[in-house]
Amino acid sequence: MQRYSRIAIFLHWAIAALLAFQIAVGWALEDLGARGFAVFQLHKSIGISILGLTLARIVVRYWKPRPAPVEGGWQGALAKAVHAGLYLFMLGAPLTGWALVSTAKVKVPTLIFGTVPLPHLPLPMSANDPASAAHAVLAWIGIALLALHVAGALRHHFLMRDGLLWRMMPARSPLWLVALPTLIAVGFLLGRAILPASASKAMPQAMAVPSAPTAAEEEAPATVANVLGTDVPGNTENAAVPSEADNAVAAGEPVGPPSSWAVQPGGTIGFSVGNGGETISGGFSRWTAKIAMDPDHPDSADIRVEIDLASASVGDSYKDGMLAGDEFFGVAAHPKAVFTAKGAERTGANSYRASGTLTLKGVSKPQSIRFSLSGPGKTRRVSGSATIARAPFGVGNGESGAGLDPKVAVHFGFSAKAE
Structure with a gap:
């Protein structure tokens, strides 16, 4: 034949x-x-x-x-x-x-x-x-x-x-x-x-696109602009946050050390970015915070938030792989983003602004966040947002980020309990 x-x-x-x-x-x-x-x-x-x-x-x-x-x-x-x-x-x-x-x-x-x-x-x-x-x-x-x-x-x-x-x-x-x-x-x-061992496992909810803000989150003074990029402090599992300390503190009474607050499981931190008239949204699944604050004396606030940049996800494995690369977060050389702030100021009823420093990809720049507190007793709901310019940090600095809006919007929400 x-x-x-x-x-x-x-x-x-x-x-x-x-x-x-x-x-x-x-x-x-x-x-x-x-x-x-x-x-x-x-x-x-x-x-x-x-x-x-x-x-x-x-x-x-x-x-x-x-x-x-x-x-x-x-x-x-x-x-x-x-x-x-x-x-x-x-x-x-x-x-x-x-x-x-x-x-x-x-x-x-x-x-x-x-x-x-x-x-x-x-x-x-x-x-x-x-x-x-x-x-x-x-x-x-x-x-x-x-x-x-x-x-x-x-x-x-x-x-x-x-x-x-x-x-x-x-x-x-x-x-x-x-x-x-x-x-x-x-x-x-x-x-x-060649497939990762966890290929069949569902992506953790915290890595998926964040859900719509709750009513409490919508009360936050800052709006969430449309932008992709990077990081801002929020917390998801192991953070500490302020709640309104005792309302019984009398005027003129000496102020003691501010309370520390432990963030409860179930919180979210998300980001979004405009891209050619559409919006790309995502979130971080791993981040921690140490926060001490007396809401009646916000100048006592001491805040430190660390975000594991490798945990960033926009719900698309293709784009998630890019986020870790040098054009975006540069995770290999700079695995974490860190926000620190000493002191905060009241901007309204149960609303605050903390001005501090954001360190990302080896660059440190001034950054502020806005947040609000709601709920009674020793457990409070914390929600807030921030807007970050990505260019100073070199986020989205290549061809892949050419169509992205210049600013990143970050929003966070979680419950915190006084320790």
Whole structure:
């Protein structure tokens, strides 16, 4: 039986193994969380590789003679249709993925295998949703076509016994018959193996896009502007915050040391940034604060808030990976943002402003936050906000941040208990 050329055989099995890898990875991409950035980059690199190999396969298909069809009638027509569909899939899936990346709200630079830069396609932002839908549909169509292709090959080789598989083997040997199809299984298993162990776990709620502010939060004097960028003090699990100390403190009575406040579980800290008329929102899941304050004497406040920048998330693993990079938070060199303030001032009933210093990416700048207290007794609700200029801290300083608004809005809310 006439065989395909050796180069056609190589391209066939190489593309098959890479497709198996892509399918294994693609199923889990949306659940990877912040650690999925490197996997996304590899997924893009493999996709572009498949595109290049498919174009080479088309050239070889018309350059080198290929075996004649072994079956006519409707079965032969079906086989041709499946082949044509597979070529459309192998071209369309990488192209729609490329379009998807090129029209994303935040431009994510793509380096093929970390080396060769891939330019963005000159497409309008409005193409993003159609590209996303087409990419997803093509993936499922491709899986169905691959299943039909494999079923047809097995039918011919083992049921009809016409030796069809030998046409796609370098030699008529059982070793090739086992080794080459095994490459597909290896590709799939490698795709599963590189996924983080927690890929199937849901992202903690605190890392997801923060919920709308509560009524108490809306009372905060500062508004939450539209901006992405960085950090501001808020606390989520282990903070300390002020509550109105005893109202019984008489005027002129000596003021003792201010109370320390422990933040209760369930708090949130979120940020948002405008991006071309839309808003990107996110939050931090890990941060701590040490706060002492007598609300009747706000000048006694002593506040220190530390934010773990690696915990930042906008609910998209692709963008989350970028946040840790040098263009945004530079987590490797500067893992934390720190806000400190000595003293605060009253701005209204139960409303305050604390002016201090924010340190981010090795840069320290003056920064103020506004917050309000509500509730009776020793447990109070704290809510507040701040607006931060990201340029002085070098946040969003590259191509990826070019379309972002210049200021970052941060809002926080939590309950605090007097210690």
